[in-house]
Amino acid sequence: MSAPLRSRLLMAALALSLAATAWVASREEQESISDKPSSQGPSRPALAKPALHVAPAGWPAALVLAAAHEGPAWAEPGAIARQSWGLAASAAPQIAEAAPPINARSAKADIEAEQAPPAAPPVAYSLVGRMDEAGRPRIVLSNAQRTLVLGVGEVIDQQWRIVAIDPSGAQLLWLPGGQKQNLAFSSP
Numbered sequence: 622m623s624a625p626l627r628s629r630l631l632m633a634a635l636a637l638s639l640a641a642t643a644w645v646a647s648r649e650e651q652e653s654i655s656d657k658p659s660s661q662g663p664s665r666p667a668l669a670k671p672a673l674h675v676a677p678a679g680w681p682a683a684l685v686l687a688a689a690h691e692g693p694a695w696a697e698p699g700a701i702a703r704q705s706w707g708l709a710a711s712a713a714p715q716i717a718e719a720a721p722p723i724n725a726r727s728a729k730a731d732i733e734a735e736q737a738p739p740a741a742p743p744v745a746y747s748l749v750g751r752m753d754e755a756g757r758p759r760i761v762l763s764n765a766q767r768t769l770v771l772g773v774g775e776v777i778d779q780q781w782r783i784v785a786i787d788p789s790g791a792q793l794l795w796l797p798g799g800q801k802q803n804l805a806f807s808s809p
Contacts, residue, residue, distance in 0.1 A: 741795035741802055744781060748790055748804045758786040 746769070750761035754772075762769045762777065769777065776782050776796070785792040790805035 738798045738800065741798055741800040744777075744793060744802060744804055746777065746804075748806050751786065751788070751806070760786055760791050 746762035746764045748760055749763045749768075752759050752761065752770075757772055759770055759772045760783070762771065771777065771783055773783050773786055777793070780796055781793045782796060783791055784794050784801065790803055793802050793804055794800070795802060
């Protein structure tokens with residue numbers, strides 16, 4: 622098929638689909654206009670609206686209100702469906718009751734927990750050595766990706782600052798939370 626013929630066929634198909642869309646849209650507008658009460662001429666019979674679903678007795682108030690809300694509702698399951706779910710054919714569905722209200726003391730504890738600063742994550746390095754370079758102590762940190770030699774005041778991965786180095790290990794400060802963590806030498 623040649624390119625000009627193909628483009629003409631595609632344009633014709635596009636024109637037909639646009640015309641069909643416009644026709645369907647105009648019919649929906651006419652139907653919505655004719656559904657409104659009018660004092661002029663005969664009116665078309667209104668479409669039947671679905672009946673509201675009434676919640677069975679014993680349902681919690683929130684579900685009764687939801688069932689009374691206008692819109693599509695779930696139909697009651699048939700006897701066979703209720704039997705397959707292990708329910709008696711005439712029994713109303715069992716719905717869990719709402720949780721009891723939270724007491725004031727636990728709410729206060731939750732608020733305090735939210736206000737507490739986040740806990741520092743574990744340091745992603747192991748302290749494998751210590752050395753003195755020009756009279757200043759330095760530590761050797763290592764993980765699976767790299768090995769670092771750092772001194773006091775230097776920052777690791779933009780999260781940890783080395784605060785102090787002593788013979789037993791190093792003290793690190795977690796910069797986002799301001800919490801200190803001790804890193805001891807790993808024993809072989």
